[in-house]
Amino acid sequence: MQEIGILGAGLIGASWATFFAAQGLKVRIFDVDDTVKQQAWEQSVRNLQRLADLELLTREDAATAEGKLKVAASLAELLTDIEYVQESVIEDYAIKADVYRQFEQHAPERAILASSSSGLLMTRMQAVMQHPERALIAHPFNPPHLIPLVELVPGEQTAVETMETVKAFFLGLGKHPVVLNKEVPGHIANRLAAAVWRESLALLDAGVASVEDIDAALCQGPGLRWALMGQHLIYELGGGAGGYQKFIDTIGASFEAYWEDMECWSSIPESAKQKAVSGTQDYLNQKSPGEWAAWRDEKLARIQQILHEEP
Structure with a gap:
């Protein structure tokens, strides 16, 4: 997975964008609010510069990472030929359901949808999907670009292959994924x-x-x-x-x-x-x-x- 979609560009979305770009991946950022997505790009750039200040990235790597950040003009542009989407929209089942329906309209069938939700249940969120097997929770701890924890939580219809793929993906990026065997509100x-x-x-x-x-x-x-x-x-x-x-x-x-x-x-x-x-x-x-x-x-x-x- 070499290109990442950030869907929902608030505090967590911007931090995720920073993390993925710092790992050398191309990142597309989208939010329904044009101001928010532009601010997320700006915050991600500042975060990368701060990582260089903290000697977690070289100046050269931070500049390279900055070049990998792109703001998508539309949801369709975000999802075209995308491989992995980190969703960080508002913690609301109705809003998530609408976003997940739109995701399936535009994203390739192979694309994985990972939610940053801090406490909602994936079983309920994936119920609106035609391909629920590719959706899971990948909940970070704030700020995601500095804290290694990511909690991986399957829904009832999440495929084992999806869980294994995402776990391996995050391990390769230096994250510390923990896997829940069952859903509970709030995860671990x-x-x-x-x-x-x-x-x-x-x-x-x-x-x-x-x-x-x-x-x-x-x-x-x-x-x-x-x-x-x-x-x-x-x-x-x-x-x-x-x-x-x-x-x-x-x-x-x-x-x-x-x-x-x-x-x-x-x-x-x-x-x-x-x-x-x-x-x-x-x-x-x-x-x-x-x-x-x-x-x-x-x-x-x-x-x-x-x-x-x-x-």
């Missing part, structure tokens, strides 16, 4: 994030600590380990010579007490919303949103460089 990463977020809000709402200290407790502790390994392996090591079994048998009871004391909200209380918004502003104002994003990207780049060092 966002469900884990949702659990942490709910408890973060609950701690704030109960007055246990400030927004800044709750965030620090995450990024200065568990977050450092999470950059290297997941919770299962962390607790395998935490069990010492007895491994995971010993950890569960000896420390698991403490966690049961934590779980009993934790909130089980299915909606966010108004008090927690207000405290989260106001509390975040207190330390967000230390930098502008653009400065925070630049700081984040620099740190992510350095972490990626460390993780990819030869042992």
Whole structure:
């Protein structure tokens, strides 16, 4: 797959365009809003320049990648002879259905349609398609051009061959694909994030600590380990010579007490919303949103460089 279509050119679409172009692939960008698709091209160019600043690309490779970005004038132009489309339109089943019907009107039958959806179910989205076997979820973590995770989720009618092809495709591009055996709302990463977020809000709402200290407790502790390994392996090591079994048998009871004391909200209380918004502003104002994003990207780049060092 040498030519990629970006369908939906918001924040995620522009980041995807950056990633694919940086990998040497030709990229066509389309959005129903002409202003949005032009802004996506401009953002992708800035992202490529930033990757060079961060020494993740050479200046020459960034310039070459910039030349591979093209804005498509129409959906038909985007999809003509295309091999792979990364769809990142609004998270709405009705809008997705309309887009998927149009995709099948213009795209070759061999073309793969991958959705960036962060929580919708592919089974429901592909139900409108004549060739649903070529559609799947390929959900990135923001920003896709810096974070390697991509969650691959089949629908009930997705072909095994499609899953294998896309997994191999992303592995070849340096991504880290994880494959779900079954659909669940939110996939894996966002469900884990949702659990942490709910408890973060609950701690704030109960007055246990400030927004800044709750965030620090995450990024200065568990977050450092999470950059290297997941919770299962962390607790395998935490069990010492007895491994995971010993950890569960000896420390698991403490966690049961934590779980009993934790909130089980299915909606966010108004008090927690207000405290989260106001509390975040207190330390967000230390930098502008653009400065925070630049700081984040620099740190992510350095972490990626460390993780990819030869042992």
